[in-house]
Amino acid sequence: MIGVAMFVCGVLAVGAAFLFLGLHLRSSSAAWVSKASLVTGILFVGFALVSLKVYPGAALASSSMQKSATTGSRSTGAMTGMTAMGKSPTMGVASTAVGVTDASSTALSNSQIEAQNQMAKDIMNEQGMTPKVLQDGTKQFTLTAQPVIWHLYQSRNVNDWGYNGSVPGPLIRVKVGDKVQVVLHNELPEATTLHFQGISVPSDMDGVPTISQKPVAPGGSYVYQFTVTPDMVGTHAYFSDTDAGKQIDAGLHGVLLVDPAEGKQYPDADVDALFELGGLAVDSSPSENVFTMDGKPFPNAPQLTVQQGQTVIVRLVHNTAECYHAMHLHGYTFQVVAMDGHPLAKPISGNVVSLAPAETVDIKFVANNPGEWMFHCHIMDHMMNPDDDVDEMGGLTTYFHVVANSNESGQS
Template sequence: MRNKPLRRAAWAAMWSFGAVSLAGIGEAALHHADAQIANGAASMAMQNSTGDDGPPPTPPPVLTNAQILQEDRDAVNLMNEVALTPRILPGGVKQFTLTVSKFGWNFYRNVNLWAWGYNGQVPGPLIRVRVGDRVEIVVHNDLPEPTTIHWHGLAVPNDMDGVPGFPEPAIQPGGTFVYRFTATSQMVGTHWYHSHYDDDYQVDAGLNGVIIVDPRTPPPSMRHVRDVLFVLGAGKQDGSDNENTFLINGKAYPDTPQLTVKRGTTVYMRIVNACAETFHAMTIDGYDVKIVAQDGQPQPDPQTVSVVSIAPSETVDVEFTADETGTFPFYDTVASSLINPNDSVDPVGGMMTLIHVTP
């Protein structure tokens, strides 16, 4: 356990440019639903790009409150590792279907942006399989340009790897491709999938998701653990060449999904950096964590750290015991990731959420 008062004081000092406090942050989180009601169309795009980087920006559609609430449920379900349900084919093959399309997404408060995603979600739905499963993933491309899916960290056959032209061509607009592979013991762990066509643009537009491969029989140590998932994402607004919109599970604070656990719970947290460009350094104010796996590989000598460094495309699994009650921010220590561009209410936001530990 770290010195919580000192850590909180340091965290508050980081925001000396504004009157921000832990109490204020908690208050903003409690009024999450109220903030969502002010939903208007924003004249920007998740990838508001110029030149050949992507399509020209157009105003996204106004989203209904029901659509925004569904987005919030998607973010919470992803945190709780609710996975896409497969269709079971003859012979036991697990078939998943992903449709790639463009749609409006409410990233925070009243800011709607264009996104490119899988099954109308940012990030895409969680895919979860076990060792020995034969997997079939049907991908329909409804985008205006080609795309692929690369299974990052999985040793799939070369023609299933999603690298355009090596050897399979990209999936053309209106086209369909079926990825097939068998889950092996090499694949066990936390991994992610993403476009490998025009990667820098398409990944930050929302074309990324998580795939977890479980061992055939879960180890006993995982049976009494709260297993959660946080996907770090990013995008570009207002013609920026650099990522300037930062998300957790497709939402920016204060609209990020918040975790509530009972005191004494062991939390197994999977952190995925799905940003195309940006390094992050994540911390839980008040807690140290033990790094138990990186890129799906168990660590033979787990290290206890206060800050988890995670580069683009990396996954890190950490574990801690929630042994003190209270509300603890989980956030990026890189201050530029904690700002919401074009937020008329409060610029503090971005890659942060709250962990509530109850008695």
């Protein structure tokens, strides 16, 4: 769709040039040239407008290109926004975000809020679902798409959608050689599907509605099956591919981690943590204006604690539908060691890394600088919560605590 956007922009530019030429020559003796230029310009502009009508996603792609350039101008680290755009996956997003409704009048108990915050910590700690093992050894995971009242920050609850009552959905973790079955139950008021980004599966398991499968109707179910192969090892996103701009930002997204058949993907890592970046539109905003890490904006986003000298892997999964992010770690230069589930032959050093929608990046660093280090998006409005009078910071913000001279380590 980015190619369509570039084509439409080119047609508009040519049309504008002809219109300018026609207007410029109106007072000259070459009246026929003026008329011909004006007619040609009108035809080009009209064709471009019709193209936008036929290919509405082109407007989004053009907008994404502009966002990418903005992100790149802020980024000084491993990848520019343009690099991320070049790797941008084909997510069927809407041209504008579809907001979630406020549920702040529905009170959640402290224990319910703490349970949701614990879900975020579990995802950061890479605690995945426990599958049911079928008679033939297949690992069966069940995801139920359903409405959920989700707590964001003080006095702000929203009517979200999630998998198994969680936003993001639970972590699915498998290894090479596993036969995997994911059963999707739909308890939503509209149809949905499930797509595993970067995983080569049969066409009818790919989750593209009306193309590779019929959408799963309300009250219906669908079984996705695939066998894990060595090329799948790494960090991947999963999400709804039906009305994706709406359903992803409503909460229908999660992470799939694939391990080698034996051992770990990063055997030298002492700490392996996961941060899934989400976003949603609240207060009737036309675009995403609340951003989350593992389902929670700061100050409820989980924070990472490691011991001085430990080798740390941080997996970043971008599961917002439309925005780019530029994640920055204070106090350190890290290495980008994998992108979209694939290791890099030559790691890239930096302290800022840009991510496009559905992109994943694994970064690595040695925790040799004790202190309290902020980890956040470098786009300023992604670091704030709307209408939050308690915390000046919010959104994609958390802290990495590097503890000196202590035997205690872990995540909190």
